Amino acid sequence: MGIKIDRDLCIGCGTCLGACGSGALELSGDGYAVVNDNCVMCGMCVDACPVGAITLEKDGGESDISAYHGVWVFAQQTEGKILPVAYELLGKGRELADALGVTLTAVCFGSNVQQPEKLIHAGADKVILADDPKLGFAMDLPYADLLTKLIRERKPEIVLYGATAFGRSMAPRVAATVKTGLTADCTILEIDGETKLLRQTRPAFGGNLMATIICPNTRPQMATVRPGVMPALEPDTSRTGEIERLTGVEIPDTAVTLLNTITEITGDNITDYDILVVGGKGVGAKKNMKYVKRLAELLGGNYGVSRPLIDAGWAEYKHQVGQTGCSVAPKLLLSLGVSGAIQHLAGIGGAQTIIAVNTDPDAPIFNVAHYAVVGDCIEFMQEMIAKLEAKQ
Ligand SMILES: Cc1cc2nc3c(=O)[nH]c(=O)nc-3n(C[C@H](O)[C@H](O)[C@H](O)COP(=O)(O)OP(=O)(O)OC[C@H]3O[C@@H](n4cnc5c(N)ncnc54)[C@H](O)[C@@H]3O)c2cc1C
Ligand code: SF4
Numbered sequence: 356m357g358i359k360i361d362r363d364l365c366i367g368c369g370t371c372l373g374a375c376g377s378g379a380l381e382l383s384g385d386g387y388a389v390v391n392d393n394c395v396m397c398g399m400c401v402d403a404c405p406v407g408a409i410t411l412e413k414d415g416g417e418s419d420i421s422a423y424h425g426v427w428v429f430a431q432q433t434e435g436k437i438l439p440v441a442y443e444l445l446g447k448g449r450e451l452a453d454a455l456g457v458t459l460t461a462v463c464f465g466s467n468v469q470q471p472e473k474l475i476h477a478g479a480d481k482v483i484l485a486d487d488p489k490l491g492f493a494m495d496l497p498y499a500d501l502l503t504k505l506i507r508e509r510k511p512e513i514v515l516y517g518a519t520a521f522g523r524s525m526a527p528r529v530a531a532t533v534k535t536g537l538t539a540d541c542t543i544l545e546i547d548g549e550t551k552l553l554r555q556t557r558p559a560f561g562g563n564l565m566a567t568i569i570c571p572n573t574r575p576q577m578a579t580v581r582p583g584v585m586p587a588l589e590p591d592t593s594r595t596g597e598i599e600r601l602t603g604v605e606i607p608d609t610a611v612t613l614l615n616t617i618t619e620i621t622g623d624n625i626t627d628y629d630i631l632v633v634g635g636k637g638v639g640a641k642k643n644m645k646y647v648k649r650l651a652e653l654l655g656g657n658y659g660v661s662r663p664l665i666d667a668g669w670a671e672y673k674h675q676v677g678q679t680g681c682s683v684a685p686k687l688l689l690s691l692g693v694s695g696a697i698q699h700l701a702g703i704g705g706a707q708t709i710i711a712v713n714t715d716p717d718a719p720i721f722n723v724a725h726y727a728v729v730g731d732c733i734e735f736m737q738e739m740i741a742k743l744e745a746k747q
C-alpha cells in the first residue's frame with residue numbers, strides 16, 4: 356500500500372503539498388512531487404491534485420466492502436463473567452444495526468462463560484461463543500488471532516470493542532492484521548443517513564474539539580468505547596436469539612504463557628455507584644469537600660471531582676471524572692460547581708439524570724443537565740445535608 360505519483364502527469368504545481376497534513380510531500384529538484392516517510396496514507400492528496408497524478412495503491416486489504424454485513428460487539432469476559440461494557444456496547448450496537456437493517460452479533464471468548472443468553476437480553480440477535488479452557492485468560496495473541504479469522508470468514512461491517520486495558524491492546528492487533536482502521540475512545544457512534552458509514556466521534560487535540568472519523572475504504576469499521584460511556588439497554592428476558600458455540604477452534608500457542616492473574620481490590624470505585632456527587636472548583640476550598648463527601652454518604656453514593664481538584668490535592672485521582680479520569684454512568688449525578696468543560700463532559704455522557712448547581716446561568720454544564728439550579732453549591736449542599744440528616 357502506498358502513494359504513487361505519476362511523473363508523466365505531474366505538472367509540479369505544489370497543490371498537494373498544502374493538502375498533506377503530515378508534511379509527507381515535497382517538490383524534488385526537477386520539479387515533481389515526491390512522497391517521503393511521513394506519509395500515513397490518508398489519501399487527502401489524491402483528490403487535491405488537479406491533474407489526477409496521485410493514486411493511493413492498496414494491497415492485501417479486502418477491497419470488496421459490499422461483502423461486509425452486520426454489526427459485531429466483542430463481549431469481553433473475566434473469569435467467565437461478561438463485563439458490563441459488553442452490555443453497554445450492545446445498547447449502541449442495537450441502534451446501529453437497526454439503522455442499517457442488519458443483525459447484531461456478540462462475539463465472546465472465554466472458559467465456562469456464564470449466562471451468554473444475557474447478551475441476547477441486552478440486544479444481540481446472535482452470540483458467537485468460543486468456550487475453551489485455553490481461552491480462560493484473556494490474552495491478546497490467541498484472542499486476536501481467533502477474532503481475525505472470524506472477521507475474515509464472516510465479514511462484519513462494524514466491530515465495537517470496550518476500551519478496557521485488554522480491548523485497547525487486542526483491537527489494534529486485529530485492525531493491523533485485517534488492514535482496517537480503528538478509532539479509539541469514541542464518545543458518539545452513529546450511522547450517516549446518506550452514506551451508511553459509521554461516524555465515529557471522539558475528543559481530539561487534547562479534548563479541545565470533537566473529531567468525527569469515517570472509514571470509507573476498508574472493512575470492518577472498528578471503534579473502541581470506554582466503559583461507562585454508552586448506556587446499556589434494560590435487559591429484556593423475553594428476547595430470543597441464536598447462541599452458536601464454536602467447536603474445534605484452533606487456538607495458536609504463543610510465546611507467552613499466562614499462569615495466573617491477581618486482582619487487586621482497591622475498593623471505592625466511583626464507576627460502581629448509582630449515585631454520584633461530583634464537586635468542581637466552585638466548591639471553593641479543600642475544607643468544603645466535607646460537604647461533597649457527606650452528601651454522597653447520605654445519598655448512599657460516592658463522590659467524584661473535576662480535574663483541577665485532583666491537581667490541587669483536594670481528592671485522590673481515583674475520584675476524577677472525565678476524559679483523563681473515569682467515565683461514569685450513574686442513575687443520578689449531582690454536579691456541584693462544575694463548569695462543564697468538554698473534557699469533563701466526555702466522562703459523564705452515560706449518566707441517566709444530571710442535576711447541576713452553578714452560579715453561572717451560562718455554564719456549559721447546563722447544556723447537558725436535566726435539572727438546572729442557578730445558585731451557590733455550598734448553600735445547596737448545606738441545605739440538602741440538613742434535610743437528609745433530619746430524616747435519619
Ligand atoms: C487533555 C486534557 C484532559 C482533561 N481531562 C479532564 C478530566 O478528565 N476531567 C475534568 O474534569 N477536567 C479535565 N480537564 C480540564 C478541563 O478542561 C477543565 O479545566 C476542568 O474540567 C474544569 O473544572 P471545573 O469545572 O471544576 O472548574 P472551572 O472550569 O473553573 O469551573 C468552576 C465552575 O464553578 C462555578 N462556581 C463558582 N463558584 C460557585 C459556587 N459557589 N456555587 C456554584 N457554582 C460555582 C463557576 O461558575 C464555574 O462554572 C482536562 C483538560 C485537558 C487539556
Ligand atoms: S496520503 Fe496523506 S499523508 Fe500521504 S502524502 Fe497524501 S496527504 Fe500526505
Ligand code: SF4
Nearest residue numbers: 365366368369371404
Ligand atoms: S498536485 Fe499533482 S500536479 Fe501538482 S505537484 Fe502535486 S502531484 Fe504534481
